[in-house]
Amino acid sequence: MAELDAARDELVAALGADAVLHDPLALRLYARDASMVEGSAGLVVFVRSAEDVVVCMQVAARHDLPVVPRGSGTGLAGGATPLADAIVVVTAKMNRILEVRPEDRLAWVEPGVFNLDLGNALRPTGFTYAPDPSSQQVSSIGGNVNTNAGGPHCLAYGVTSAHVLAVDVVLPDGSVGRFGSEAPAAPGYDLRGYVVGSEGTLGIVTAACVRLTPLPPAVRTLLLDFADVEDCAQTVSAIIARGVVPAALEMMDRGIVRAVEAFAHAGYPTDAAAVLLVEVDGLPAGVEAQTREVEAAAREHGVGTIRIAADETERALLWKGRKSAFGAIARIAPHYHLHDCVVPRKALAGVLSGVYAIAQRHDLIVTNVFHAGDGNLHPLFSFDRSVPGTLERVLAASDELVRLCVDAGGSLSGEHGIGLEKRDFMPLVFTAEDLDAQACLRAAFDPDGRMNPRKVLPDGARCGDYAAAALARDGALPEGTWI
């Protein structure tokens, strides 16, 4: 604790007493993110600038303390949950949009800017920031960058990594670097691409240069309902098979539709087995053509009614239904465990049946609302933690769920990340050699292993002897051997 006390005194001296929290309540509040995992925070520091972050890193290095970056704390995989009395560096107060340059199709923002605030600020310029995670009202760009966040509109536009041109990063030794460039190419290895999605394990992002996407001239939103879940899932593939890639293609099952309808009153059909929310965009003529194809694909698979949003108000209402899903499920039970796994599109129907079977086996309520076009499932178990044995059933069901998705040719996470929650599942999809290589490359950024330790990789992963020796020979390779 002596090191922690000394670090606290130095941080208070450098950043002011109001920037450093260490009372028991604060430490308790920052001991977890939106996942189910509880950790322990040593200190909580609110940074206001890149210089503040440098100070945090230097102090942590001096006292050999772990550092955990945190944005809004909405992460679902435990990526921002501190372990072993780490210093939690909160970037929420770095929340300025620094520069918007439509002529370069880019904007510079600080990490604490909320995703939705950025989108709203850009709207008058005729551009938008495309990734739109469902948490966008409160999740920050810094967090989005670190988890490589997705969202409904990533089907056509791609996930966060496709929309980040550059990041300013403070490395664990306190040095700073700009990875990527305002230009479409930059010298050296693509460190930008490696940092995006690295879950705060390589450094702290203090600014991001994001790509602006032109707002489409026309948009149309359709709500399709089905009496059979399988028909609904098949329609997803049928739309793609017709050469249409909708801007968004979201599926919701009956359980979630009923919860949402009681909450948002969006006019969703509560008697349907499942609904598809489809959005197509482009030029007006292209939107017409895509709409025809979507309708034809749905009819081939026994669609019930096809509702097309007549105006912007109705469109907003349909999306409200989708985006308020995770708030609405509080009506079902006090706690929920939201999953995130991704499977090949054609496996969707089979995996969904598997999800229902797992829930039944463990006597749990499951609802599904997810990015069907991406094959990205979000099964959501609702439960009451205070009932003895419930949490154990949830965890057992979760374990089966992960294996079900991997067996179907899928992966552990589509957009939430690995964090602590799925760390130990990594050997299901990677060999020991794969994981060791990832550990080595992580060590290239953080040789002392102080950045968000024990996240993403299982404990056993480490550099192989040969590579470790080469890494340890600091500067052994002559100048000019990096590209």
Place this chain on the structure above:
Amino acid sequence: MDLIHPHSKRDVVDALRAASAAETRVLIVGGRRHIDKGNPSQVDAELWTTVLDDRVAYDPAEMLCVVEAGMRIHDLTAMLAEGGQEWPVDAPGDSTVGGVIASAAATIRQLRVGAMRDTIVEMEVVTGDGRLIKSGARTVKNVTGYDVHRLLTGSLGTLGVIVQVALKVRPLPKAARTLVSGDGGLELGRRVLDAVPLPAAVLAEPDRIVVRLEGWPEEVEEQTTAARSIAAFDETDALFPEACFPEASTLAQAAVAPSRLGALLAGVDRCRAMLGVGIAWVPFEHEDALTAFRARATELGGIAPVIRGPGGLGAGAVPAPEVQRRIRAAMDPAGILAPGRAWSS
């Protein structure tokens, strides 16, 4: 010069283990299309990837394909066309998938289809010391583990041999059209870029503007009308994508923020600029002119590597050089892969 001609991933593993042990310097070669980028210096052996060209998996419904990295682009294009799809990366037909990825080749239609680097979802790599490792997954979306494939993209064969990739593909556009105007220049190009909704490419040259349009037939008509409200355009299919200054002995590919293209290209009499993206190709006959051009690119926060002919990558401030060196050491501990293929500082 030795030639290593692997017929399997196992062969690559064995060859690089042996090369690392013997400190044999190796240049990885695909279709030789990007071989001048970074002017690799003296090597002892070339490793050809071109026999590693099998189709591993392709299901159009998944909008993904998995191929060995030595596959030629024309073979990939033909394979995907059967499924009504394409890898939206414009590269010469005889280049290889791995070569295009390792050299981070520019894509003419990037404005509409996005960057090539975002189409790679899974990769298998053999490291310099002969470890076969995989990153990513065969799903369109994935955040499982570190994206090692991001580091390999554009690594110019200095981190490992890309032996297999899973690529995101997309439906072929229902209609496509190329428009060419008889007038050129960046200013006119910018007006076209502003007037035409969602073009696939707007290329400006001193004496013509080339616009690529893709989409549904009705969309392409609408875009054509918009373009013609700015300038007179002829329709052609033959010109796109044509080779860029095929006769030039030295060709640089500069990258700057899009609005700085004007400053970069002031006084340049031959060039092709990709508007809205910030890439410009400029041919050079004299080294002095290249040096001056590069200095201007640097001032504008950009770069100007040579992609054909002598001249190398040029100067570039490589960020976090210690991190980059450690990445190199982690992947190629003996430092045998394309030594000297580097940015000068």
